[in-house]
Amino acid sequence: MKNLTTSKLIKLAHFCLCAFLVINFYSCSRTSDDYTTSNLETEALLEGDLTLATSCQYTIVPEFNNVIFPSRSYTWSAEPSNLVDFTVDPLTFAITIQTLAEGTVTLNLNSDDGQVSSSTQVVIDDENDGILKILAIGNSFSEDALESHFWGLANAQGKQVIIGNMYIGGANLDTHATNASSDSNSYSYRKIDLDGTRTVTSGVSISEAVADENWDYISFQQASYESGLFETFINPLPIVYNAVRSHNSNPCTKYILHKTWAYAQNSTHSGFANYNNDQMTMFNGIIDAYILAENLIPVEMVVPAGTAIQNARTSFLGDGFTSDGYHLNDFGKYIASCTWYETLFGESVIGNSYSPDGMLPLYIELAQQAAHEAVLTPNEITELTDYQDPGGNGILTQPVFINFSTSDNPDGWNAYTGFLEGVAIPNMIYTNGQFTGIEAATTSRFRGVNNTSGAGSTTTDLNMDDSVSKSNFYSHALAWGSNDPIEESIIEFSGFESNDTYEFCFFASRNSVSDNRDTKYTLVGANEQSANLDAANNATNTVCISNVQADANGKIILKVAAGDSNNNGNQFYYINALRISPQ
Incomplete structure (x- = not known):
């Protein structure tokens, strides 16, 4: 899969520069009669034959000779047409296909003037084993969000999941970029298998973890202290993505971002100074940074865990979701896992029967509502107006x-x-x-x-x-x-x-x-x-x-x-x- 967004930006910059030079050159030294068909593309190159799973989305970007952007108009077709759906980028004529059923489909690209044509075959296998497999490349914040309650939420609904977390405490994207480039075996690989068993393996590299399972999703996140600073994403995030992709033999893996939470207002973390020690400054910075970060790599979705925590902070519980001002307590972990559940499975988490030990039914309801609203409105805080006053008269009658x-x-x-x-x-x-x-x-x-x-x-x-x-x-x-x-x-x-x-x-x-x-x-x-x-x-x-x-x-x-x-x-x-x- 090609990084369409990044390549478009680069090509557009080149195109604008070339257009400026060409326009000025021809306006000074040539007439319109001098512009010939030699400036049109004569060939379109496509990727070789592919094998994809069902329910897979994949993008093919044609490469045209002689030009940066194609000068001719093109039409895509699929034979047979019932095996895939597709959309076409009108600027690059890149085709994004969604596989629907098993079989072999031929994708044809033809210029509307009949001068250029190309084709490739896609074999679609039903490799869907019914197991959702997610690998996080992160730190203690991915640990908080995925390792405590996500498996339980999925299991309660009869869903099978495998969870991997490539953990280095406090690791930021620069650390992951360095490790990904050198394939350093410096990670603690935490894995939760189908039966909920958690194992921890030290000294694991990114390539080893990527090859361990046929991952449906691989997630990236910035370290909490830099999560609201977009400039810290620009260089390392594409490096991590490209390295992971180079090790990944599954072309159907979807890449996602984990949007983390702002610190508690009483946090003593030194990184809080990046946001003037103000929770809302940090929250708004995280929202803005992740919106921009989506344009750096092909992002399937963003998990708005940070928005869910901020939603919950509007309830009677206030700011009580961290254990030390930045790591989540058990209730906060449950909220984050609810957000992951609803985002990945595309279904409401409200009513999920999974109940962590010692957690009140009202708290479970509140957590699920906070997560649900975050998925519906990921970049805005939703006030939980139904959870402002749980009652009590201030007169103790029992211990x-x-x-x-x-x-x-x-x-x-x-x-x-x-x-x-x-x-x-x-x-x-x-x-x-x-x-x-x-x-x-x-x-x-x-x-x-x-x-x-x-x-x-x-x-x-x-x-x-x-x-x-x-x-x-x-x-x-x-x-x-x-x-x-x-x-x-x-x-x-x-x-x-x-x-x-x-x-x-x-x-x-x-x-x-x-x-x-x-x-x-x-x-x-x-x-x-x-x-x-x-x-x-x-x-x-x-x-x-x-x-x-x-x-x-x-x-x-x-x-x-x-x-x-x-x-x-x-x-x-x-x-x-x-x-x-x-x-």
């Missing part, structure tokens, strides 16, 4: 459980999926999925999250799954390497609508340590109370603070800090789980 984790979340728990300032649970739920009307929002960040460092098989009255007890948010009261100290991390609970009192119970755990990791929890509402818990190797203990009452504004502030007994060199402190109960 509420919070899981401090950016990965797995069990049913009935509230997932606190980000550790930066501004991250929130906009409306906490009871274990039955009903909303409370109470919000939890971080006003002073934690340093990070560790999803595997806590204890498993705990014995406390919180009855935690291992996924809860193993994960913690942590900070350090003293400097840690190049990281400045965080003396306390703060969460604000708001929306309490009564003078009732509550009990807050905390669990913290950090395994495989030999020092004291005493953590102090302070609650400030109508009054102030504190309690301490040593997180070191803890699998059995919790600490509770009773008779907690909101202040006059309906707020309770939680401060997490290092306790007086903490003798760790950096004074690390932790929170894994929290239960809030009415008294």
Whole structure:
């Protein structure tokens, strides 16, 4: 398949220059009688015989002698005519065929004056095995979008898929261009097979991955920090495309672009400075860059994952779709996968029965709607007006459980999926999925999250799954390497609508340590109370603070800090789980 868009631009530039020179030359030195048939093309060259699969789209570009653009008019025909549909470019007379059924078809190109003719044969085989195969050449953003939930969405609808992801963390198009040109074996090749099994193979080159399957789609994307800067696409994207195409024996592969998402407004990623640390500046830049990038290579479609995330941000959930300000949390990954599903299969994702563990039905509905609207209107934000207020009266009548984790979340728990300032649970739920009307929002960040460092098989009255007890948010009261100290991390609970009192119970755990990791929890509402818990190797203990009452504004502030007994060199402190109960 030829790069029609690029070749047209080059030819048009050459044509304009040549036309300028020719016009001036002939106007000065020749008469119209001097222009003869020697300036007309006398031959049209076509590709040799081809073998294509059914349901394949393929473009053949004739090459004419003596001219840049053909001077004669031409007509294409297909014999028999029922095996293909086709369209013709009126400038280059390139023919784009869509194969319909098995058989052999002869494509004929004839000039309308009868002076030039050419033909080629296309053998159409029914190689459609019913399996959609997608290879992404990307980084952690393609990982977020494809590796967690896309297979599940397809499987729920009885569709068979194979997913490949050529992964290098943070890789931009320049990196991919360099690797593609040298065929470097520097990729981690993540593959999800028909049964959903995921394997990871190190040291794989692009040529090896391209040859591994008869890919229906191969996608490209720019790294997130350059995704809204079109100038960063211009040189490397065609290089990557041409290298991939040279290794690809399947002429029916369709090439697509993955339009990524803007960072959360609270993101601390250094690349956010490219957009003045402003989410909407970044989003609009991404929209504009990908519109222009479509003209650099033959693009079948653009997957508007970034638009879907921005749509979801108009809901009551606000900006809560990333774990660290730029990578997606599990809910964000589900939205991105819904967008891929609807784009590739060409059918609405709304109503898809795939339900990730611990994800509320309302959240699933919201995600599918955000993705659907993004596919319908990929370059504009659609406000999700039906998802503004999920309810709740601000009076707790049952216990509420919070899981401090950016990965797995069990049913009935509230997932606190980000550790930066501004991250929130906009409306906490009871274990039955009903909303409370109470919000939890971080006003002073934690340093990070560790999803595997806590204890498993705990014995406390919180009855935690291992996924809860193993994960913690942590900070350090003293400097840690190049990281400045965080003396306390703060969460604000708001929306309490009564003078009732509550009990807050905390669990913290950090395994495989030999020092004291005493953590102090302070609650400030109508009054102030504190309690301490040593997180070191803890699998059995919790600490509770009773008779907690909101202040006059309906707020309770939680401060997490290092306790007086903490003798760790950096004074690390932790929170894994929290239960809030009415008294």
